[in-house]
Amino acid sequence: MTDVTETETLQPVRPGGESNGATRERNEREILEAAERVFARFGYRGASVQAIAEEAGLPKSNVLYYMGNKRGLYVRLLERMMARWNALLDDISVEDDPAEVLEAFIRSKMQLSRQHPEGSRLFAAEILGGAPFLQGYLRGELREWVRTRARIFEQWAERGLMDPVDPVWLIFLIWSATQHYADFEAQVLGIMGQDEISDADVERITRFLTQVILKGCGVRPSGGG
Amino acid sequence: MTDVTETETLQPVRPGGESNGATRERNEREILEAAERVFARFGYRGASVQAIAEEAGLPKSNVLYYMGNKRGLYVRLLERMMARWNALLDDISVEDDPAEVLEAFIRSKMQLSRQHPEGSRLFAAEILGGAPFLQGYLRGELREWVRTRARIFEQWAERGLMDPVDPVWLIFLIWSATQHYADFEAQVLGIMGQDEISDADVERITRFLTQVILKGCGVRPSGGG
DNA sequence: ATACATCCTGACCATTTGGTCAACAATCGT
DNA sequence: ACGATTGTTGACCAAATGGTCAGGATGTAT
Numbered sequence: 001m002t003d004v005t006e007t008e009t010l011q012p013v014r015p016g017g018e019s020n021g022a023t024r025e026r027n028e029r030e031i032l033e034a035a036e037r038v039f040a041r042f043g044y045r046g047a048s049v050q051a052i053a054e055e056a057g058l059p060k061s062n063v064l065y066y067m068g069n070k071r072g073l074y075v076r077l078l079e080r081m082m083a084r085w086n087a088l089l090d091d092i093s094v095e096d097d098p099a100e101v102l103e104a105f106i107r108s109k110m111q112l113s114r115q116h117p118e119g120s121r122l123f124a125a126e127i128l129g130g131a132p133f134l135q136g137y138l139r140g141e142l143r144e145w146v147r148t149r150a151r152i153f154e155q156w157a158e159r160g161l162m163d164p165v166d167p168v169w170l171i172f173l174i175w176s177a178t179q180h181y182a183d184f185e186a187q188v189l190g191i192m193g194q195d196e197i198s199d200a201d202v203e204r205i206t207r208f209l210t211q212v213i214l215k216g217c218g219v220r221p222s223g224g225g
Numbered sequence: 226m227t228d229v230t231e232t233e234t235l236q237p238v239r240p241g242g243e244s245n246g247a248t249r250e251r252n253e254r255e256i257l258e259a260a261e262r263v264f265a266r267f268g269y270r271g272a273s274v275q276a277i278a279e280e281a282g283l284p285k286s287n288v289l290y291y292m293g294n295k296r297g298l299y300v301r302l303l304e305r306m307m308a309r310w311n312a313l314l315d316d317i318s319v320e321d322d323p324a325e326v327l328e329a330f331i332r333s334k335m336q337l338s339r340q341h342p343e344g345s346r347l348f349a350a351e352i353l354g355g356a357p358f359l360q361g362y363l364r365g366e367l368r369e370w371v372r373t374r375a376r377i378f379e380q381w382a383e384r385g386l387m388d389p390v391d392p393v394w395l396i397f398l399i400w401s402a403t404q405h406y407a408d409f410e411a412q413v414l415g416i417m418g419q420d421e422i423s424d425a426d427v428e429r430i431t432r433f434l435t436q437v438i439l440k441g442c443g444v445r446p447s448g449g450g
Numbered sequence: 451a452t453a454c455a456t457c458c459t460g461a462c463c464a465t466t467t468g469g470t471c472a473a474c475a476a477t478c479g480t
Numbered sequence: 481a482c483g484a485t486t487g488t489t490g491a492c493c494a495a496a497t498g499g500t501c502a503g504g505a506t507g508t509a510t
Binding site: 124175 | 355
């Protein structure tokens with residue numbers, strides 16, 4: 001904080017203009033995004049409020065003014081990520097086409113990892129550390145989410161629309177395979193010798209995963225798509 | 226450290242007995258294992274030497290006496306994990322049976338995750354944080370490892386022994402699917418409503434993954450095994 | 451202009467951080 | 481028996497940690 005000699009003399013938050021809670025909104029957004037990056041990189045304990053503040057270009061006191069404390073900030077980020085998560089593949093039914101559902105599942109999960117890589121990594125770091133903040137969510141909401149889908153997969157198998165594979169492990173397989181490209185991005189890039197994963201790469205990977213997983217559990221590809 | 230009132234008055238390291246570098250060896254092992262757990266749980270920055278020392282049941286000074294500093298300790302753990310890694314599936318050839326090789330790959334990777342879950346998580350945390358210490362390894366050794374295997378997969382495809390899928394993504398798929406059960410153990414347990422993953426679970430998961438992935442990329446299962 | 455609420459932040463605090471060091475204890479080689 | 485090597489650890493340090501707070505700056509409503 002001693003040397004604030006950033007690019008220019010930081011303006012006094014632009015006096016005129018935005019009214020209402022516009023300032024709050026903007027600053028909170030800024031802080032949340034910075035915090036997501038820092039928590040994702042260093043984990044809960046490894047992230048310092050100071051580092052988050054610097055990432056957001058604000059004094060530490062300001063971050064704490066908006067967020068109360070480190071713990072609250074972290075929980076808020078987790079909840080935001082869970083909300084994105086829950087919006088995913090919210091309603092499927094036995095009547096749906098397995099191929100379409102599985103492909104949509106893979107595709108939307110892949111996009112979530114791509115659109116919110118920091119959030120994905122934040123979540124991963126939380127689980128890696130034993131999910132101290134998410135135990136309840138895992139054993140509650142998420143477990144139900146999985147159960148519901150699993151039941152449908154089983155019914156599909158009974159109807160001969162797919163092989164009788166364990167549906168829970170199938171869900172884990174899809175999660176891991178897609179999550180991988182966010183969480184292990186550094187590894188993927190290192191091995192591919194690139195410095196970013198392009199949209200084209202994502203599309204190819206999505207197709208690859210869809211093809212292998214659908215075929216792997218005996219789902220006939222749908223005509224469309 | 227102030228209250229060392231552990232179970233009993235800690236013995237003065239058992240005077241008689243071990244000679245040679247036995248003391249060093251034992252203490253180093255103890256420290257490495259403790260450190261692996263702590264680093265895996267909290268990441269590099271989040272882990273404190275103090276926490277590692279407590280986990281090992283030693284004073285902080287003693288940990289630093291053996292390991293020099295935090296950084297060195299961490300690097301040593303990473304190297305140990307890479308060594309285990311490199312021992313995996315070291316030599317395969319185009320002449321081998323794809324089904325056998327792939328199954329052995331899945332199985333041995335699964336076992337590595339199971340036998341060294343803390344090491345797996347340590348590695349995961351390192352990658353998650355952008356692989357600050359492993360950039361070289363990823364872009365060097367590991368990349369070559371992947372290239373070599375990928376070339377063989379391609380030749381199998383050319384010979385019609387499997388579908389012409391992208392071999393690198395196939396390797397990522399196997400990595401992620403197996404690694405998942407170590408890294409996301411907390412999630413897996415939460416959803417399955419268990420408090421540990423049994424040997425039987427591991428066997429079933431291994432079979433599931435083998436079945437789905439082999440079928441998914443058009444590899445005919447081998448007769449044996 | 452005045453009152454009121456929101457926003458901003460440097461100074462400060464107790465605690466913890468990684469690391470050093472000196473003094474002491476145990477063991478080994480001879 | 482004795483010197484040398486190896487092991488042990490509390491005391492200590494500067495820096496960083498999460499968090500508080502007082503006091504000023506800014507904005508809105510009347």
